[in-house]
Amino acid sequence: MSKTVVVIYSGGMDSFTLLHRALAEGHRVHALSFDYGQRHVRELEAASAVCGELGLPHKVLDIRSLQAVMAGSALTGGSEVPEGHYEEESMKSTVVPNRNMILLSLATGYAVTVAADAVWFGAHGGDHAIYPDCRPEFVEKMDAVCRVANYEPVAVEAPYIRADKGEILAEGLAMGLDYGQTWTCYNGRHKACGVCGSCVERLEAFASHGMTDPLPYEARN
Amino acid sequence: MSKTVVVIYSGGMDSFTLLHRALAEGHRVHALSFDYGQRHVRELEAASAVCGELGLPHKVLDIRSLQAVMAGSALTGGSEVPEGHYEEESMKSTVVPNRNMILLSLATGYAVTVAADAVWFGAHGGDHAIYPDCRPEFVEKMDAVCRVANYEPVAVEAPYIRADKGEILAEGLAMGLDYGQTWTCYNGRHKACGVCGSCVERLEAFASHGMTDPLPYEARN
Numbered sequence: 001m002s003k004t005v006v007v008i009y010s011g012g013m014d015s016f017t018l019l020h021r022a023l024a025e026g027h028r029v030h031a032l033s034f035d036y037g038q039r040h041v042r043e044l045e046a047a048s049a050v051c052g053e054l055g056l057p058h059k060v061l062d063i064r065s066l067q068a069v070m071a072g073s074a075l076t077g078g079s080e081v082p083e084g085h086y087e088e089e090s091m092k093s094t095v096v097p098n099r100n101m102i103l104l105s106l107a108t109g110y111a112v113t114v115a116a117d118a119v120w121f122g123a124h125g126g127d128h129a130i131y132p133d134c135r136p137e138f139v140e141k142m143d144a145v146c147r148v149a150n151y152e153p154v155a156v157e158a159p160y161i162r163a164d165k166g167e168i169l170a171e172g173l174a175m176g177l178d179y180g181q182t183w184t185c186y187n188g189r190h191k192a193c194g195v196c197g198s199c200v201e202r203l204e205a206f207a208s209h210g211m212t213d214p215l216p217y218e219a220r221n
Numbered sequence: 222m223s224k225t226v227v228v229i230y231s232g233g234m235d236s237f238t239l240l241h242r243a244l245a246e247g248h249r250v251h252a253l254s255f256d257y258g259q260r261h262v263r264e265l266e267a268a269s270a271v272c273g274e275l276g277l278p279h280k281v282l283d284i285r286s287l288q289a290v291m292a293g294s295a296l297t298g299g300s301e302v303p304e305g306h307y308e309e310e311s312m313k314s315t316v317v318p319n320r321n322m323i324l325l326s327l328a329t330g331y332a333v334t335v336a337a338d339a340v341w342f343g344a345h346g347g348d349h350a351i352y353p354d355c356r357p358e359f360v361e362k363m364d365a366v367c368r369v370a371n372y373e374p375v376a377v378e379a380p381y382i383r384a385d386k387g388e389i390l391a392e393g394l395a396m397g398l399d400y401g402q403t404w405t406c407y408n409g410r411h412k413a414c415g416v417c418g419s420c421v422e423r424l425e426a427f428a429s430h431g432m433t434d435p436l437p438y439e440a441r442n
Contacts, residue, residue, distance in 0.1 A: 065284065065286050096330075097330040097334050097371060105326040106287065109322075109323055132369060132370055141362070145359065148356070149319055150319055150354070
């Protein structure tokens, strides 16, 4: 059944696929992005370009002032982004306290404002092991509280919660999506670095499908 | 058992009493206030003065940029604050979409940062009828999700959830608290107006205990 959905859309691969899934299912979509001072502002630029092309309403919410709470993340600070695989220690250094609950609370408030039935976000199975707020249990409990917090219930759904990044990519490729319209790299340079945890994970997803990522990467020595 | 508690402290009567209750129970307290562009900035000034006097750590989190989501509230806009009793219609005009979940999510993130065990907030029985996010069901479900959203569980507690404003005041008076250190009025003038919904509710609480509010009020014609 068609409904109105706020899709939390970072500009990366997973939420790009999610956005298109919502459209493919016939839902009315409001895209919502967060400017939290991320170094990879190109992700937000990619999000805006895609929404403009699709003619979708797109809100970018400035939450940079929340850094006092969001402190401790390599994504916004001056410290080095860990390279290589998303090993447990390097992933923990990118953890923001209560990140997803904060973003989902804001998205739910926005959903009330635009009279949406649900908030969708792109948590996936690959993140379960390390991020408590990407686990099915978190999504279920967040859904439960969002249904009673306002006069109109808002559902919280993570359609890819049991998928991995490769399966999400497979779904997008089957829809004919152009992943050259997405941005993943944590480093905000002209080309993707190819070595940060996020790039490595992305490249592995393409490799697992025998595909070449359409994004340009920096040459390596 | 003594624990570390983040108390959401607006500077008003209820959270002022809550702060002192936490101290009276022997807890380590971190006070947290939100600057959401409220017209009654005197409430925040009252909060800072009290924390300074008590020697408590006090964080004021600037969330003014969230107005895009928090839209629709008479508390931040230019529209008239409704006078008189908190009747259903006038209270609804002060509803901010998903307000308490947003504030509690931020407070829970802050609790993780300062290694607190719990977040306390001053929701009370007088608000149940009209605000969904002041009801026991909301608090229970918010507590459930906050316990699983981070590596360390954070409890969400509303000790006055079954009390009314008069009972909270009675507890504070029994503790010998000086309510001249609090601020309630929605209008940010030098003296309290005495006629906004918030003032009326406050004055009724004092009257119900045969007490005179120590705050100065504007003379009425």
